[in-house]
Amino acid sequence: xxxxxxxxxxxxxxxxxxxxxxxxxxxxxxxxxxxxxxxxxxxxxxxxxxxxxxxxxxxxxxxxxxxxxxxxxxxxxxxxxxxxxxxxxxxxxxxxxxxxxxxxxxxxxxxxxxxxxxxxxxxxxxxxxxxxxxxxxxxxxxxxxxxxxxxxxxxxxxxxxxxxxxxxxxxxxxxxxxxxxxxxxxxxxxxxxxxxxxxxxxxxxxxxxxxxxxxxxxxxxxxxxxxxxxxxxxxxxxxxxxxxxxxxxxxxxxxxxxxxxxxxxxxxxxxxxxxxxxxxxxxxxxxxxxxxxxxxxxxxxxxxxxxxxxxxxxxxxxxxxxxxxxxxxxx
Amino acid sequence: xxxxxxxxxxxxxxxxxxxxxxxxxxxxxxxxxxxxxxxxxxxxxxxxxxxxxxxxxxxxxxxxxxxxxxxxxxxxxxxxxxxxxxxxxxxxxxxxxxxxxxxxxxxxxxxxxxxxxxxxxxxxxxxxxxxxxxxxxxxxxxxxxxxxxxxxxxxxxxxxxxxxxxxxxxxxxxxxxxxxxxxxxxxxxxxxxxxxxxxxxxxxxxxxxxxxxxxxxxxxxxxxxxxxxxxxxxxxxxxxxxxxxxxxxxxxxxxxxxxxxxxxx
Numbered sequence: 328x329x330x331x332x333x334x335x336x337x338x339x340x341x342x343x344x345x346x347x348x349x350x351x352x353x354x355x356x357x358x359x360x361x362x363x364x365x366x367x368x369x370x371x372x373x374x375x376x377x378x379x380x381x382x383x384x385x386x387x388x389x390x391x392x393x394x395x396x397x398x399x400x401x402x403x404x405x406x407x408x409x410x411x412x413x414x415x416x417x418x419x420x421x422x423x424x425x426x427x428x429x430x431x432x433x434x435x436x437x438x439x440x441x442x443x444x445x446x447x448x449x450x451x452x453x454x455x456x457x458x459x460x461x462x463x464x465x466x467x468x469x470x471x472x473x474x475x476x477x478x479x480x481x482x483x484x485x486x487x488x489x490x491x492x493x494x495x496x497x498x499x500x501x502x503x504x505x506x507x508x509x510x511x512x513x514x515x516x517x518x519x520x521x522x523x524x525x526x527x528x529x530x531x532x533x534x535x536x537x538x539x540x541x542x543x544x545x546x547x548x549x550x551x552x553x554x555x556x557x558x559x560x561x562x563x564x565x566x567x568x569x570x571x572x573x574x575x576x577x578x579x580x581x582x583x584x585x586x587x588x589x590x591x592x593x594x595x596x597x598x599x600x601x602x603x604x605x606x607x608x609x610x611x612x613x614x615x616x617x618x619x620x621x622x623x624x625x626x627x628x629x630x631x632x633x634x635x636x637x638x639x640x641x642x643x644x645x646x647x648x649x650x651x652x653x654x655x656x657x658x
Numbered sequence: 659x660x661x662x663x664x665x666x667x668x669x670x671x672x673x674x675x676x677x678x679x680x681x682x683x684x685x686x687x688x689x690x691x692x693x694x695x696x697x698x699x700x701x702x703x704x705x706x707x708x709x710x711x712x713x714x715x716x717x718x719x720x721x722x723x724x725x726x727x728x729x730x731x732x733x734x735x736x737x738x739x740x741x742x743x744x745x746x747x748x749x750x751x752x753x754x755x756x757x758x759x760x761x762x763x764x765x766x767x768x769x770x771x772x773x774x775x776x777x778x779x780x781x782x783x784x785x786x787x788x789x790x791x792x793x794x795x796x797x798x799x800x801x802x803x804x805x806x807x808x809x810x811x812x813x814x815x816x817x818x819x820x821x822x823x824x825x826x827x828x829x830x831x832x833x834x835x836x837x838x839x840x841x842x843x844x845x846x847x848x849x850x851x852x853x854x855x856x857x858x859x860x861x862x863x864x865x866x867x868x869x870x871x872x873x874x875x876x877x878x879x880x881x882x883x884x885x886x887x888x889x890x891x892x893x894x895x896x897x898x899x900x901x902x903x904x905x906x907x908x909x910x911x912x913x914x915x916x917x918x919x920x921x922x923x
Contacts, residue, residue, distance in 0.1 A: 353819045353822070354819065356819070356821055356822075357819040357820050357821040357822070359821075360820075360821035360824070360825075361755075361759055361820070361821065363751060364751045364752065364754045364755035364758070364759060365755050365759065365760070365765070366751075367747075367748050367750075367751030367752040367754075367755060368751075368752040368755040368756060368760070368765055368766070368769055369765065370748060370752070371748065371749075371752045371769055371773075372765065372768060372769045372772070375769070375772045375773065376772065379772075432686075433686045433689060433690065434686075436679075436682055436683045436685075436686035436687070437683070437686050437687045437690050439679075439683045440683040440684060440686065440687045441687075443683075444680060444683060444684070445687075453687065453691065455910070455913060456691055456694055457690050457691070457694070458909075458913075459694060459906055459909065459910075460690070460693060460694055460697075462845055462905055462906055462909040463697060463902055463905070463906070464848075464876065464901060464902065464905055466876050466879050466880060466898070467697065467701065467898050467901070467902050468697070469880075469883075470879060470883045470894060470895070470898055471697050471700055471701070473883065473884075474704075474883075474891075475700050520693045523690055523693075527690065551672055551673065551675070551676035552676055552679070552680065553675055553676040553679035553680070554672070554676070556679075557679075584876075584880065588883075588884075
C-alpha cells in the first residue's frame with residue numbers, strides 16, 4: 328500500500344482519478360476497520376456489563392426480601408428459606424487471609440533467591456517450575472487436596488496445632504476442636520500454593536527491574552545481601568510487589584473448585600480455623616444445581632454479586648494505595 | 659575485615675541475620691518446588707495406574723462398570739475449540755481498538771477496569787464463553803502495547819493508512835506474543851471447571867450435538883472424584899493426569915515461543 332503514497336507525484340494526469348479512487352478506498356477501509364475494532368471493544372463492554380446487570384437482576388429477590396440482613400445474618404436454611412451470607416463471607420475472607428499470610432513472605436523469599444542467590448543457569452528452570460504451579464487446573468488442586476493433603480494434615484499438622492497452639496490462652500480457640508482434615512485451614516493452605524506463583528513471578532520481575540547501580544552502591548558500602556534486599560530492592564519494588572499481591576488476593580477470593588473440595592461446606596461460623604466452613608464460590612458451586620425455589624437461587628446469585636463487591640473493594644483499595652505510593656515517590 | 663573489638667559483635671549479628679535470611683530464601687524455594695513435585699508425583703502415581711488404551715476409546719461407565727473418558731475428552735476439545743473460535747476474533751479486534759485507536763479514550767478505560775474486576779472475580783458466576791471474552795482482549799492489548807511506537811510512526815510517515823499499518827505491521831510484529839496469549843488462554847480455559855458445572859451440564863454419552871449437554875473432563879473429574887465408587891475415582895485421577903499434562907505442555911510451548919521472541923532483541 329505504501330507504493331501508492333510513494334508514487335504520488337510521478338503519476339500522469341490520466342491516472343489522477345484512479346489514484347483518488349484508490350485513496351478513497353483505503354480511507355474507507357481504514358474507517359471500516361476502525362469501526363470494526365470499536366464495535367468489538369463495545370461488545371466486550373456490553374457483555375461484561377451485562378453480566379453485572381444480570382447479577383443485580385438475579386439477586387434482586389433475595390436482597391429485597393432480606394435487605395441488609397442478608398449480609399449480617401449467618402442463617403442458611405433452604406427448608407425455611409432463611410438465607411444469610413455472613414458464613415460464606417467469613418470463610419472467603421479467612422481462607423484468603425491465611426493464603427496471603429503464607430504466600431506473600433514465601434513468594435518474596437523465592438523472588439529473593441531467584442534474583443540474588445540462584446546461579447544464573449538455574450534461574451529459568453526454577454522460575455518456570457514455580458510458574459507451572461499456576462498452570463495446574465484448580466480442580467487438580469481440589470482432588471489432590473481431598474484425597475491426599477487433607478488426610479495428611481488430619482494425621483500430622485492438625486493434631487500438632489491442637490496440642491500446642493490450641494492450649495495457648497487467647498489464640499487457643501483458633502486451633503480448637505477435632506482434626507477433621509478438611510476445613511478452613513486446609514483450604515487456606517491450598518490457596519496459598521495456588522497464589523504463590525503469582526506473587527513470586529511478579530516480585531521477581533520487579534526485583535529484576537531494580538537498577539543494578541542502586542544495588543551495587545549498597546554492596547559497595549558493605550551491606551549484606553539481606554540488607555540490600557530489605558533496604559534497597561524492596562522499597563524500590565514495593566509498588567510492583569503490591570500489584571502482585573493484589574492479583575494473588577483476587578485469585579484467592581474467587582477460587583472455586585479447589586476450595587469446594589476441601590472446605591467442608593458447613594454453613595456456620597466456627598471459632599476454630601480447623602473446623603469446616605464454606606466460601607462464597609464454594610457455596611455457589613455446591614448448591615446452584617440443586618437449588619429449588621426462586622428465593623434460594625436468588626440468594627446464591629446475590630452471593631455472587633457480593634463476591635464482585637468484595638473484589639471491587641479490594642481492587643479499588645489497591646489502586647488507591649498504588650496511586651498514593653506513586654505520588655509520594657513522584658513528589 | 660579488620661575486626662575492631664567494638665564493632666565485631668555488630669558485624670557478626672549482621673552476618674548472622676543475613677545467613678538466616680538466605681537460608682530462609684533457599685528453604686522457601688525448596689518449599690515452592692516441593693509442592694509442584696508432590697502434586698505432579700501424586701498425579702502420576704494415581705493416574706498412571708488407570709491410564710490404559712481403554713481410557714481413550716470408551717465412554718464414561720455407569721457406576722461400578724469399566725469404561726473410559728472418550729466423551730469428556732472430545733467434549734473438552736469441542737468446548738475449548740468453540741471458545742477459541744468465538745473468543746479470538748472478538749479479543750483480537752477489541753484488543754486492537756484498545757491499544758491502537760482508543761488508547762486513551764473512555765471506552766478503553768472502562769473496558770479495562772471492568773475486565774480487571776471480572777478477571778479476578780469468580781469464573782463460576784460467569785459462563786465459559788464470557789470467561790474467554792475476558793481472558794482475550796487484555797492479552798492482545800498488552801502485546802500490541804509492547805510494540806515500539808517508532809514502528810507505527812515509520813509506517814504512518816510513508817503514508818500507510820492506519821488499518822494497513824495495524825494489519826500488516828503491528829499484527830506481524832506482535833504475532834509470537836499473540837499466539838502465546840492464545841495458547842495460555844487455551845491452557846487456562848481447558849482446565850476451568852466451575853462455569854461448566856452450570857452451562858454445559860454433563861452428558862454420560864457420546865454427543866456431538868452442540869445444543870445438547872456435553873461432557874467435559876473437568877466436570878467429569880469433579881463428579882467422579884466425589885463419588886463413592888472406586889472405578890470412578892480412578893478415572894477421575896486418570897482424567898486429572900491427562901488434563902494436567904495437556905495444560906502444562908501447552909504452557910511450556912507458549913513460554914518457549916515467548917522466549918524465542920525475546921532473544922533476538
